[in-house]
Amino acid sequence: xxxxDTRPALLNSATGSALAPLLRFRxxxxxxxxxxLDWHKLQPLALVLPETHALVDxxxxxxxxxxxxxxxxxx
Numbered sequence: 735x736x737x738x739d740t741r742p743a744l745l746n747s748a749t750g751s752a753l754a755p756l757l758r759f760r761x762x763x764x765x766x767x768x769x770x771l772d773w774h775k776l777q778p779l780a781l782v783l784p785e786t787h788a789l790v791d792x793x794x795x796x797x798x799x800x801x802x803x804x805x806x807x808x809x
Contacts, residue, residue, distance in 0.1 A: 745790065
């Protein structure tokens, strides 16, 4: 199989996996009308926020670098 010259994924699979529980919670919260939040259930989500943010930031930085490299090749 020959290598393809395509753009990388915006977010890698590890970042997607880390975001999944946060996105599920967001979906739940957007569709819940009158719900009382339980800190014991929210705490695990809150604890992973800094690490997940770092993963997203790293992926976005790498993607931006890819775009900048592509643009510099056009000059």
